[in-house]
Amino acid sequence: DMIWFPPPFKGAGGDLDMGYGIYDHFDAGEFLQNGTVETRFGSRAELENAIQAYHNAGIEVICDIVLNHVFGGNPEYNPWLADYILNRAWYPVMPYDHYLYVFAAAPAGRYYVQVAGNRNDHAQTAYDDREGYYSIRPWFNHASGQNADGQPHHYEWQIGDGDSGPFDAFRIDLPGRVMEGHINGVGDVDEYFIDHTGGWMEFKLNSTDLSGVRDFIIPQLWYDPDTTVNGDDYNVSDSLKIFTYTAMQPASGRFPKSYRNYHPVDVVGHNNISETYHYPYFGNDLCYFYSYTLDSLKAWGAWLTNTLGFDGYRIDLAKGIDPSYMAAWLNDPAMQNRYYVAEHWSSASEIKAWVDAVNSQLSGTRPMTAFDFPLFYALKEFCDNPAYDARNLHSAGLYPLYGHGFNITTFVHNHDVFRPYTSAHNPIINNAELAYAFILTHVGTATIFYPDYYGGTFYNADSTQSFTMPGLKTDIDNLLRIRKTFVSGNLHLLTQVGNPVYKPGDDRFATGDYSFYASNLYIAQREGGVGSGNQGGCIVVLNSHPTDAIGAWVTVQGNGVGATFLRDQTGHRTGVEEIFADNRVFVHAGPRSYAVWANSNINLALPIVRLKVYLQGPYDALAGQMTTYLSDNNLLPLTQPYNQAPWNYPGTESVTAIPAGVTDWVLVELRSGLSATPVVGRRAAFLRNDGKVVDLDGASPVSFNLAAGDYYLVLYHRNHLAIMSATPQPVHKSSDLYDFTTAQTRAYGTNPMREVAPGVFALRSGDGDGDGDVDAADKNLIWRPNNGTTWSYSKRADFNLDGGIDALDLNLMWRPNNG
Numbered sequence: 001d002m003i004w005f006p007p008p009f010k011g012a013g014g015d016l017d018m019g020y021g022i023y024d025h026f027d028a029g030e031f032l033q034n035g036t037v038e039t040r041f042g043s044r045a046e047l048e049n050a051i052q053a054y055h056n057a058g059i060e061v062i063c064d065i066v067l068n069h070v071f072g073g074n075p076e077y078n079p080w081l082a083d084y085i086l087n088r089a090w091y092p093v094m095p096y097d098h099y100l101y102v103f104a105a106a107p108a109g110r111y112y113v114q115v116a117g118n119r120n121d122h123a124q125t126a127y128d129d130r131e132g133y134y135s136i137r138p139w140f141n142h143a144s145g146q147n148a149d150g151q152p153h154h155y156e157w158q159i160g161d162g163d164s165g166p167f168d169a170f171r172i173d174l175p176g177r178v179m180e181g182h183i184n185g186v187g188d189v190d191e192y193f194i195d196h197t198g199g200w201m202e203f204k205l206n207s208t209d210l211s212g213v214r215d216f217i218i219p220q221l222w223y224d225p226d227t228t229v230n231g232d233d234y235n236v237s238d239s240l241k242i243f244t245y246t247a248m249q250p251a252s253g254r255f256p257k258s259y260r261n262y263h264p265v266d267v268v269g270h271n272n273i274s275e276t277y278h279y280p281y282f283g284n285d286l287c288y289f290y291s292y293t294l295d296s297l298k299a300w301g302a303w304l305t306n307t308l309g310f311d312g313y314r315i316d317l318a319k320g321i322d323p324s325y326m327a328a329w330l331n332d333p334a335m336q337n338r339y340y341v342a343e344h345w346s347s348a349s350e351i352k353a354w355v356d357a358v359n360s361q362l363s364g365t366r367p368m369t370a371f372d373f374p375l376f377y378a379l380k381e382f383c384d385n386p387a388y389d390a391r392n393l394h395s396a397g398l399y400p401l402y403g404h405g406f407n408i409t410t411f412v413h414n415h416d417v418f419r420p421y422t423s424a425h426n427p428i429i430n431n432a433e434l435a436y437a438f439i440l441t442h443v444g445t446a447t448i449f450y451p452d453y454y455g456g457t458f459y460n461a462d463s464t465q466s467f468t469m470p471g472l473k474t475d476i477d478n479l480l481r482i483r484k485t486f487v488s489g490n491l492h493l494l495t496q497v498g499n500p501v502y503k504p505g506d507d508r509f510a511t512g513d514y515s516f517y518a519s520n521l522y523i524a525q526r527e528g529g530v531g532s533g534n535q536g537g538c539i540v541v542l543n544s545h546p547t548d549a550i551g552a553w554v555t556v557q558g559n560g561v562g563a564t565f566l567r568d569q570t571g572h573r574t575g576v577e578e579i580f581a582d583n584r585v586f587v588h589a590g591p592r593s594y595a596v597w598a599n600s601n602i603n604l605a606l607p608i609v610r611l612k613v614y615l616q617g618p619y620d621a622l623a624g625q626m627t628t629y630l631s632d633n634n635l636l637p638l639t640q641p642y643n644q645a646p647w648n649y650p651g652t653e654s655v656t657a658i659p660a661g662v663t664d665w666v667l668v669e670l671r672s673g674l675s676a677t678p679v680v681g682r683r684a685a686f687l688r689n690d691g692k693v694v695d696l697d698g699a700s701p702v703s704f705n706l707a708a709g710d711y712y713l714v715l716y717h718r719n720h721l722a723i724m725s726a727t728p729q730p731v732h733k734s735s736d737l738y739d740f741t742t743a744q745t746r747a748y749g750t751n752p753m754r755e756v757a758p759g760v761f762a763l764r765s766g767d768g769d770g771d772g773d774v775d776a777a778d779k780n781l782i783w784r785p786n787n788g789t790t791w792s793y794s795k796r797a798d799f800n801l802d803g804g805i806d807a808l809d810l811n812l813m814w815r816p817n818n819g
Contacts, residue, residue, distance in 0.1 A: 002060040002339065004314060004447070006415075008039055008047050010250075012072025015040050019064070020316060021071035021283065024250035025300045028308065031251035034072065051309045060311035062339060063304055067297060067329065068320040069283035070257070075100060076247035078259040080266045085217060085242055094264070094273065098280060099244045101203040101218050103236070106140075108198035112169055112222040112233070113138070115190045115205070117183045117215065133208040134216050137178045141197040149176035169193040180208050183216060202243075246284055255296040263287045277322040288325045302334035312339030318370070319344045323354055326368070327361035336364035341371060341409040341445070343416065348374040352401050359407070369409045369445060372397045376417060379435040382522075382544055383428045390522040390544055393438070394496045405443025412436055413449040420467055421460040429467060430592075433475040434542055437594035440479040441487050441526065441540040448476060475570075477734035478604065479596075481700070482569050486538040486598040489527030490558050494539065498523065498554035505549040506575070508586040517552075520545040523587065527558050536562020538569070538598035543589040551588030563599035570596050571605030571733060607708045608701035609668055609683075610737040611693040614762035615720050617800040617813055618663055618689075621757040626663045626689045629803050630793075634658075637793055640684030642667045646770045647716060653684040659698025662686045664801060666693060668702050669714035670731065671724070674748075681706045687717075691741055701735070708732040712748075715740075718770065719782075719796040720763035721817075723747040754817065765799040766814035774817040783810055 010027035011017025014034040019041075023034060029043040037043070051061045078099070085094055115136055139147075169191040172179055181190045205216055221240055224233035246259040263278040263285045264271050270289045273279045278287075288294045304310045313335075315321065330340060342358075344351045351370045358368045375397025381388040394400075398408045412428065412435040419425035428435055432452060439446045451458065455471030494500065495518070502517040503510045521543055528537030538561055543550050556579055566577045566585065573595045579585040589595040618626040630636050639654040642665070649667055670681040681704040686694050693715065695702050710728040726748050729738055740746045740753070741761055747753055753761040766774040768782030783797040786805045791798065797805045799813035 001058070002062050002312065003054055004062045005050075005064060005310075006041065007064045007066055007316070008041050009066075010034060010036075010039055020066055022066045023070060023072040023248070024252050024255075025297075026252035026254040026303060027250065033251040048308060055309065060339070061309070062312045062314055062341075063308075063310040064314045064316060065304070066316045067286070067326075068317045069280065069285050070248065071283040072248070073245040073257065073284060074247040075102075075243040075245055076259060077102075078242050078244040078246065080259070080264065080271070081242040081244060084264060084272075095215070095280060097206050098284070099242050101221075102241045102243050103201040103221070103239050104241065106196055106198065106201040106236075106239070107223070107225065108196060109223055109225040110193055110195050110233075111140075111201070111236075112191055112193045112224070113203060113218055114220045115181060115183070115192075115216055116219045117188065117217075132216070133180065133182050135178050135180045135206045135208045136192065137176065137204045137206070138172055138192075138194055138202065139175045140194055140201040141199045142175050142195070143197055147175040171195075189219070244284075255300065261287060261290065261293050265289070277320055277325075279320070281317065281320055285320065288322065288328075294325070294328065298329060298332045301329060301332055305334040305338075313341075315340060315342045318342035318354065319346055319350075323357035324361065326358045330358070330368070331361075331363045336362075337366040338364075339366070339369070339445070341369045344370050345373050345416065348372075348398050348401055351398060352407075355407050367407055369407050370398065371414070372399075372408055372410050372444065373417075374398065375410060375439075376412070379412065379438060380426075380428045382542070383431050383434050386544075386546060388544070389519040390542065391495060391518060393522050393542075394493050399443055399491070405445070408444030409447060410439040410442065410444045411447040411449065412439060413452055414447065418449065418451065418458070419461070420458050421465045427458075427469075429469075432469070433472050434544070434592070434594055436472060436476055436479055437540060437542060437596070438522075440476075440483045441538065441596060442524065443491055446483075452476070474732070474734040478570060481604050482538065482596050482598070484699075485602065485604060486528060486536060486561075486569065486596070487526050489529050489537055492525040492527075492557035494523040494525050494554040494557070495521060495552070497557065498525075501553040503551045503553070503586070503588075506551055506573070506586075506588045508551060508553070514550075517545070517548070517550045520548075521550050521552055521589075523552060523554055525557055525561065527560065528562050529559065536560075536599050538596050539566070539585070539587050541587050541589040541595045541597070543591060543593055545591050547591050549588060549590045551586055553584055553586050556583045556585055561598060563601070565600040566597040567600040567603060567605075568595040569598050569602070569604040570594065576600045603703070603705075605733050606703040606705055607731045607733055608703045608735050609670070609693070609713060609731060610701045610735050611668065611713060611715060612691040612737060612739040612741055613666075613687065613693065613715055613723070614691050614741050614756065614760065615663065615687070615717055615765065615801070616754045616756055616762040616817075617720065617765040617798075617809075618802070619756045619760075619762050621760075624757070624760075626687075626691070627801065628661060628663055628689050630664060630801055631658045631660075631662045633803060635791070635793060635803060636662065636664065640667075641665050641718060641793065642684055642716065649682055649684065651682065651684050653696060655696050659686060659694075659696075661688045661690070662698065663689050664717065667716040668693060669716065670704060670706070670711040671714060672709075672711060674712065680711065691739075704731070713738055715763070716770075717763060719768050719799055720765050721752070721767050721774065722772065723752050723763055724749075764817045766817045768796045768799070768814075770796070774814060775819065779810065779814055779818075783814060 007019025008028050009019050009022050010024040011019050011021035012023045013021050015036040028047050029039040054061050172192050172194045221237045222233050223236040244259050246262055248257040264273050265287055267289055270287050344354050355368050355370050378396030412432055417425050418427045452472050453476055455469050457466055457468045459466045502514040523541050525539045526537040564579050572593055577586055587597050620627055636658050640651055642649040664687055666685055666687045668683050668685050672678040672680050683702050685702045711731050712728050713725040716722045754764045756762045766778055768778040786795045786797040791803055799809040
């Protein structure tokens with residue numbers, strides 16, 4: 001399992017920056033810069049503690065990284081861009097929000113500044129026909145000493161005609177006055193004038209609409225020394241210098257940068273932004289031509305992995321990164337053979353071409369993967385568009401191009417697409433659980449989005465629109481259990497190759513033509529048989545029809561699904577379906593719902609109990625977990641031990657081998673009331689050293705064959721005092737974890753547990769006869785006769801579970817709990 005962290009680095013926006021505006025690669029919340037020490041997400045120490053906590057839980061941490069660009073540099077003179085911009089030597093033009101025009105020692109007088117659209121080809125022709133809105137903000141010395149910084153913008157639709165004359169130019173009265181204008185078609189030029197008392201003068205262009213047009217320039221600057229209409233004004237455009245926001249001296253002291261670290265620079269192959277991987281979509285586009293840049297970023301990768309402890313990486317804006325550089329970065333020893341996923345927001349064929357280009361140059365064995373954006377858009381249509389044909393899912397996404405899932409990471413939502421009411425970023429509004437049923441039963445690494453899991457009310461950018469989405473925790477938890485149990489092996493699209501015959505609901509023998517249901521039903525098969533704990537394959541059915549349950553006869557492919565009789569493991573559909581000798585089977589799903597049909601001998605739709613408890617005896621306070629001495633030394637029985645007094649549990653639970661990490665057997669009981677008589681269910685289970693109570697596979701929650709409901713949770717151990725939950729708890733197929741270890745009040749009664757570490761509680765040891773009391777009988781009848789004798793599991797006097805019966809059991813376990 002993995003968790004994805006956002007970029008935890010200091011951005012240009014300080015503690016408001018999400019990390020995608022990266023400024024200092026080596027500042028994870030440690031240095032004071034950009035107005036803050038901590039990043040938006042906290043300090044470096046907090047980051048490292050979080051990573052360690054996930055590692056302790058067996059979860060890898062994936063870091064979101066930005067390799068394509070940086071933000072937030074200070075202005076510096078950029079001699080290369082003078083030719084690039086002022087002489088319009090290349091196309092596409094440098095976006096004008098990346099630089100400013102500077103006349104460092106401008107004489108006093110009147111200046112006429114023009115604004116025009118740049119041309120759209122290499123020909124020396126007039127300005128292009130790119131219509132758009134812009135703003136210009138000049139800074140200059142003014143006789144009054146005043147400025148307009150912070151004052152309202154001034155807007156004019158059309159200003160002047162660019163003849164450098166005094167009659168039609170619009171005056172900018174104060175330094176810092178933002179003038180908003182509009183370029184309207186071929187040859188349009190706006191003109192302004194300012195009266196300058198001499199010295200530094202600069203002009204900054206910017207965009208004022210969402211058109212995306214960023215290719216306006218200042219083509220000419222004219223100077224009139226005496227501000228009179230006498231024809232003595234002249235062109236001083238050559239005096240303008242281009243300054244870019246590229247000078248960076250990060251507080252970490254590592255990887256300082258200048259304009260030579262970015263595209264374009266005066267090096268063949270990197271001297272323009274027309275190349276595929278050179279355009280500055282965001283911030284300053286890093287140029288990997290210089291070994292300094294490449295080596296610094298490799299050192300950053302090693303620091304992320306070896307110092308901070310990240311396990312894998314999500315590559316932001318991968319479409320802006322040259323595959324050769326991407327491979328070179330990943331081939332660094334610290335980065336090899338990890339999980340990588342690229343955010344390459346493109347068509348399926350473009351994504352595959354980029355991923356293949358990277359993988360063809362990798363030295364390691366673990367490949368680059370990519371987020372399947374095309375599949376997301378197909379699933380959104382399936383969920384939100386009633387007219388969408390479900391058969392389009394057969395060819396959706398990256399799988400049809402690859403035929404396997406090794407290079408694919410699927411998702412239902414992520415931060416890129418979860419922006420309500422925003423074009424191309426709008427999330428799935430209806431029945432997103434159908435999309436999760438798809439990705440969690442299909443190939444690829446699947447991701448789960450926090451807002452999908454917990455739900456909530458979500459707004460558009462200006463909070464004028466909202467929608468409420470229910471949390472999908474129950475669906476996702478059950479689908480994850482299904483995925484771990486049944487989802488592996490070859491994938492077959494049964495509504496494409498399985499000769500489907502459609503029927504209404506579960507009426508498998510209905511007469512008539514129901515082929516019109518084909519546009520609503522999607523059916524796929526996984527063969528299973530791959531991975532530990534796998535119980536065969538499954539058949540997933542997705543139904544988009546708003547009112548009708550739909551079924552279909554399909555032909556099971558390949559090696560089948562490891563069973564002849566199938567049940568719906570989601571619990572949405574009842575009954576058992578049979579795969580006949582001709583491999584035909586009838587499967588079905590309800591309206592706007594899904595079903596996953598698999599081995600009927602297993603029922604993942606049963607209610608489950610998730611418990612965490614510690615035993616005082618084997619608890620190691622320094623390690624923060626229990627010992628596993630008994631299982632490590634093959635001292636645990638393979639059959640449950642609670643089939644004797646006082647428990648008299650008749651269950652037949654047994655295993656061929658004890659799973660790893662097990663401390664001992666326990667007995668779990670569900671009660672409908674406080675007394676011991678209304679027992680509704682009992683199961684023998686394993687207690688792992690991390691405190692989790694698990695089923696016989698050593699991993700799954702403990703399932704019960706009973707109706708979902710609210711029950712008291714009781715746990716017995718053979719020589720510790722039993723405990724019961726303080727209140728009834730909801731028990732269903734996706735029950736939450738009930739953790740007894742965090743407080744005395746989690747268990748019923750007065751001081752029912754022992755505090756074994758500050759704030760950590762465990763079952764009290766010493767109840768050798770299992771009568772619910774720690775008393776003299778436990779010492780005299782259980783411990784004393786067995787003290788110093790050959791150890792046996794049936795001798796319940798080993799109160800600390802260390803494989804011996806001695807004074808430690810009496811003095812450290814029985815004595816403190818006596819009475």
